[in-house]
Amino acid sequence: xxxxxxxxxxxxxxxxxxxxxxxxxxxxxxxxxxxxxxxxxxxxxxxxxxxxxxxxxxxxxxxxxxxxxxxxxxxxxxxxxxxxxxxxxxxxxxxxxxxxxxxxxxxxxxxxxxx
Numbered sequence: 001x002x003x004x005x006x007x008x009x010x011x012x013x014x015x016x017x018x019x020x021x022x023x024x025x026x027x028x029x030x031x032x033x034x035x036x037x038x039x040x041x042x043x044x045x046x047x048x049x050x051x052x053x054x055x056x057x058x059x060x061x062x063x064x065x066x067x068x069x070x071x072x073x074x075x076x077x078x079x080x081x082x083x084x085x086x087x088x089x090x091x092x093x094x095x096x097x098x099x100x101x102x103x104x105x106x107x108x109x110x111x112x113x114x115x
Contacts, residue, residue, distance in 0.1 A: 046096075046098075047063050047064050047074065047089070047096075047098060048063065048064055048098070049061060049062075049063055049086070049087050049098035049099060049100050050062040050063065050064070050065070050100075051100075052082060052083070052084055052085070052086075052087065052100060054082065054084065059082050060072070060079075060082075061079060061082055061087045061098075063079075063087065063098065068087075070082050074089060076091045077089035077090060077091045077096065078090050078091070080095075084100075085099060085100045085101060086098060086099045086100060
């Protein structure tokens with residue numbers, strides 16, 4: 001009988017560490033959160049362009065998880081221009097360009113014949 005108890009405790013010792021609480025998964029489509037707090041920081045977070053959808057009869061962007069049609073409103077801004085890689089927002093005279101790939105810079109290729 002003691003042998004069965006010892007075996008049961010041994011098995012329980014192997015299984016117990018495998019039971020852990022599940023970690024919450026982050027939504028990969030959610031815009032990044034910026035921690036802009038502190039006494040010296042007085043900056044509003046910039047909107048993030050997440051996707052651009054252009055079709056024959058519709059044009060819209062996903063900005064900070066919200067669907068915005070061309071010429072539609074995003075907060076105090078109006079979406080005035082939309083291309084495959086960027087959206088231009090306007091508020092009064094202020095223009096703000098959001099890029100789908102902000103870390104990628106376009107460079108023109110040089111003609112190899114004109115070295």
